[in-house]
Amino acid sequence: MNRFKFKDLATSLTTLIFLVVGISGVMLYFKIFNGQVKELHEILGLLFVAAVVLHLVANWKPMKSYFKKKIFIRVSLIVVVISAIFIFQSANIGNDPKGLVLKSVVDAPIKSSLEVLGVDYESAKLKLTKENIQNVDANSIGDIAKANSASPFKIIAIITAK
Missing domain, CATH: 1.20.5 (Single alpha-helices involved in coiled-coils or other helix-helix interfaces)
Incomplete structure (x- = not known):
């Protein structure tokens, strides 16, 4: 029976995670399943760093000479x-153009933001109230988010939900 080896685990993890991170990176570059792959790529990227550290620790002697x-x-x-x-x-x-647009929508007067999002004011208030969001009459989406200790993305998702 083969004995469990730390080196084998470190090398296997490093190799397999590298393959997934590499493939998902190429998919992101070519915008293939962008939304689904991004989180996988980011999380496995962090795990890849940990796997590489394990690999370096397990193989330190030969790596030093390399x-x-x-x-x-x-x-x-x-x-x-x-x-x-x-x-x-x-x-x-x-500045990042996407970030500028998002910041503008989040910080703009609520009625202007809702117009950009294609949602009427009363409908937005109703949706937010149904989700127990407080301060729905605030000046902006950002203010609503702050008042509820929520992400502006969450507020926008509630407002734009069908």
Whole structure:
């Protein structure tokens, strides 16, 4: 009977989670099942980091000598430089347009936001009241969310539900 080996577990987890994160990353890039895949990709991405740490711990002795190789150092530098370029480039672009639109809808006067969402004021008030949302006469969706310790997304979901 084979004995359970920590190294085998760490390597198996790292490999399998890498495959799922890699495939889901490609799916996100090409916008295939975007909504369904995003959460899976994010959560497994976190688990992948943990699996890699386990893999490094389990294989520390052979990894130490690998980290000293010139090729590892060169590739590491290339990855750091490319990552820095992407990070600094995206930081210089300015505000995220989606974020600006969302913030505008959340912070705008409630009647303006409802018009953008295609919902009439009385219908929105009724839906919010049915869900036990307080302060439905607030100035904005953001104010309603704050008054109820809720996410603005939750308020928008209630308002736009059929």
